[in-house]
Amino acid sequence: MKFKPLAFIINIAITLGVGALGGWATAQSVKIWYPTLNKPSFNPPNWLFAPVWTSLYILIGIAAYLVWIRRDKIVHFPRTVAIYLIQLILNLAWSFIFFYLHEIGFAMAEIILLLIIIVINASMFYKINKWAGLLFIPYILWVSFASFLTYNIFILN
Structure with missing residues (x-):
């Protein structure tokens, strides 16, 4: 297949746009609300989230x-x-539910649904293009970790 630069840029721009909207929902809470929460010892430093999510998107x-x-x-x-x-919608919704609405329990339920849909999406992509499916593995791993982290934050608060 011939490389289509505009399509390539649009596909990445869509996911980065979702990330930017999620970042907007997160911005104030990361400074004000999130620091007040009890978090597990394995909670990553705040600076790590932006580069990880950007890479994943x-x-x-x-x-x-x-x-x-x-x-x-x-x-x-x-x-x-x-x-x-x-x-993508569920990915964005989690940021709003957790950081904007401060609904940790609802965010916990939503991230489990997100993880299930990500696995289904990865499987569908894999059947179409092996690399497309494999590129979802870091996303699956990170959202699995985020699910465990969300659960622990929910329990601790």
């Missing part, structure tokens, strides 16, 4: 591009896009 965007360039060969392309968009 870029990987997700690349994976989406790898699927997009094969869209003509995908029997269930609308379903694939729907799962991908649901995953």
Whole structure:
């Protein structure tokens, strides 16, 4: 397949845009509310989250591009896009639920649903393009860790 630079940039811009919206929802709470919470000893330092999420959003965007360039060969392309968009919406929703609404319990339930949809999305992408599916592995690992972290913050607070 021939490289399509505009499609590549758009796919990455979409995921980085989701990240930017999540960052907006998070910004004030990270300074004011989040420091007041009891957190487990394995809680990463705040500076780590932005580079990790930026890297993950870029990987997700690349994976989406790898699927997009094969869209003509995908029997269930609308379903694939729907799962991908649901995953992005749930990703964004978690930031609003946890950081903007301060609903830790609801965020815990939502992140479990997010993780399930991410795994489904990765599996669908893998069937279309092996690399697209494999690019989701760091995302799955990070959201698994974030789920465990959210659970512990919920228990401690």
